[in-house]
Amino acid sequence: MRDFEYLPTKTVKEACALISQYKEEGKILAGGQSLITLLRQKLISPSYLIDIKGVTELDYLTFDEKKGLRMGALTTHRAIEKSPLIQSKYPVLSEMEKSVASVQTRNWGTIGGNLCSGDPIGDPAPSLIALNGKIKIVSSREEKIVPLAEFFTDYFTTILEPDEILTEIQLTPPVPHAGVVYMKFSTIEAGIKIVSTSTCIILESDKMTCRDARIVMSAVAPVPLIAKKAGELLIGKKINDDLIAEAAQLASGETNPTSDVHGSAEFRREIAKVLVRRAVKEAFEKAKRT
Amino acid sequence: MDIAKKILKVNVNGRPYELLIKPKTTLLQFLRNDLGLTGAKQACMDNSCGACTVIVDKMAVKACSVLALQVNGREVMTVEGLASRDGKLHPLQQAFLDYHAFQCGFCTPGKLMSSKAMLDENPHPNEEEIRRDMEGNLCRCTGYTQYIEAIKAVAQKKEVAK
Numbered sequence: 002m003r004d005f006e007y008l009p010t011k012t013v014k015e016a017c018a019l020i021s022q023y024k025e026e027g028k029i030l031a032g033g034q035s036l037i038t039l040l041r042q043k044l045i046s047p048s049y050l051i052d053i054k055g056v057t058e059l060d061y062l063t064f065d066e067k068k069g070l071r072m073g074a075l076t077t078h079r080a081i082e083k084s085p086l087i088q089s090k091y092p093v094l095s096e097m098e099k100s101v102a103s104v105q106t107r108n109w110g111t112i113g114g115n116l117c118s119g120d121p122i123g124d125p126a127p128s129l130i131a132l133n134g135k136i137k138i139v140s141s142r143e144e145k146i147v148p149l150a151e152f153f154t155d156y157f158t159t160i161l162e163p164d165e166i167l168t169e170i171q172l173t174p175p176v177p178h179a180g181v182v183y184m185k186f187s188t189i190e191a192g193i194k195i196v197s198t199s200t201c202i203i204l205e206s207d208k209m210t211c212r213d214a215r216i217v218m219s220a221v222a223p224v225p226l227i228a229k230k231a232g233e234l235l236i237g238k239k240i241n242d243d244l245i246a247e248a249a250q251l252a253s254g255e256t257n258p259t260s261d262v263h264g265s266a267e268f269r270r271e272i273a274k275v276l277v278r279r280a281v282k283e284a285f286e287k288a289k290r291t
Numbered sequence: 292m293d294i295a296k297k298i299l300k301v302n303v304n305g306r307p308y309e310l311l312i313k314p315k316t317t318l319l320q321f322l323r324n325d326l327g328l329t330g331a332k333q334a335c336m337d338n339s340c341g342a343c344t345v346i347v348d349k350m351a352v353k354a355c356s357v358l359a360l361q362v363n364g365r366e367v368m369t370v371e372g373l374a375s376r377d378g379k380l381h382p383l384q385q386a387f388l389d390y391h392a393f394q395c396g397f398c399t400p401g402k403l404m405s406s407k408a409m410l411d412e413n414p415h416p417n418e419e420e421i422r423r424d425m426e427g428n429l430c431r432c433t434g435y436t437q438y439i440e441a442i443k444a445v446a447q448k449k450e451v452a453k
Contacts, residue, residue: 004294007314008362030358037317037356038337050314054361079350103427104405106338108350190426277400 003046009055013139014166016053021141021164028165030054031075031114034106059113059168062086074113078125079104081112090175097128097183097199100190114168116149118159119224123246124197125244126153126225127217128183129170131199137169146171153224178204178212180287184280186272188263194222195264196272202235202284211235216248216281221256221273228252231277240285249278299361303328312359318352319343321359322369330370330400330420341428344401347371351408353427370400375405382445383407390441394432402428406442415446 010016020027028047030036031054039045053059059075064086072081081087082098099105101115101124115125116136121248126149134149139236141164149170152159161167185197196218203213214235216228238244258266296311303326310325322328322345332342338356345354346368352437373381385401386392393399402425409416409424416424421442430438 002317004313004315006294006357007297009360009363030361033358033361034338034356037358040315041336052358052361099423102338103353104409104424105341105344105351105353105427106356109347134377190423199329 003043005040005047005050007052009052011055011057013053013056013058013166016051016056016166017139017141017164019049019051020166024163025235027163029117030115032077032110034102034110034114035118036114036119039094041254044270046131048149053166054111064090065175067175068171069174072112072170072172074116074166074170075111075170076113078102078107078110078112080117082107082204091132091172091181093132093183093199094125094128097124099141100124100183100185100187100197112170116152116170117159117161117167118154119153119159121153121156121222121224121226122193122220123225124183124194124199124219127197127219128199129172130217130225130227131181131201131203131215132172133215135171137171138165140165140185147186149229156223165199165261174263176203178208178288178291180284180289180291182280182284182287184276184283186276192221196258196269196276198273198280200238200280200284202281202288204240204285204288208289209239211238211240213249214248214281216252216277218256218273218277220253221258221269223257226256228255228277230255235281240281242282245278245281245285248281249274252277297360299359299363301359301364302366304368314358314360316359317355318345318357318359318362318367319354322354322367328369328371331404332397332400334397339429339431340398340401341405342398342401344404344428346404346408349408349411349422351405351409351427368407370403373403381407383410383442386441386445387438390444392434392438392441394430394434398428398430402430402438406438406445410442410446416442418443421446 028048030052059073061073063071088095181201185194187194196220201215205212214232218226231248258269260266300309334340343354409412
């Protein structure tokens, strides 16, 4: 690891001032559960590390029946997993968080840090995109709200400018007749996922016709992949097994996986098809019950 | 660039410390190299294996992936702080012994600290919960069965076999 100046901060304002001063020479440190490894492997070597882990104003979970969920960027994975609020309003998030790395990593790692690391194998991003999440991005210049679906641009790359900080994740209140499912395929429980999907199906009041569908996958593309064609196929149609199989086939075709030690590209495409088929079916069944 | 050292004030195993350290020092390096507490082990160094697990403010964390300066003002507990001062082993340590829950012993300090944090939060986990919460601690000798039995024994507070 190369040397850096360490700059601990206590407020968002302070952190924004520092990162706008150092820009590319600086890097924001939250829980560091990806960043410390990158520093150690010298894949990045910032001169200034601006530590925001102590910015307590970014550690919160609030819910309002009209506005929905507001989650501070420094909320830990473990806090999301254990939150009774999340478990009752957005159970898929709690379920997904149980699969994020290990307890130790979830204890220290933050949701904002996870998203900003831009790793396409991460599970939180697909789940939050399936829930139609938005994020708040703050700098000394401005403050903006952006759909999370537009945040990722390439492997480990996001739209964040060098002087910007992700401060909040926002979810709309749960809607009726909606089913959201997280499903993964991995060889060991705490290990890297071969493929995972978070799928949201929203039905019309007849509880048969698909009003909206968001199928999002990890580890099959340079960014969390939204299977747009598969989603569009479902929307407006009465859902049945044949339609689900067709959507799964389409979703698999939308992936662009790489081969690595965990699985070949061909294997990932096949797993993606199976997972999406199962996830859509389960989400459909769930949506019928709500 | 000449990097200034920073002051780290931290309580480790009940003792306060105040040291000047380089910012890039990880918590694991600080514990092992600066304090001489070599219980937490250095192995994968990429946040995978759990051999470096210590407890920070009641949470199990991987010390290789936390900067020492990030625990400024906090309380750290390592395996060296597990037994009582008079040398009496912690029930988990005793159970690990009784159930032969290790072979080479390299992963054991991390496993003890993970299981300690788990039982402090949830004193009576079932086997599924134990397996789930311990999944961040790898063992290369494949001695998984015995330590789960050991933790179960403590969790169920049944008479530990002598």
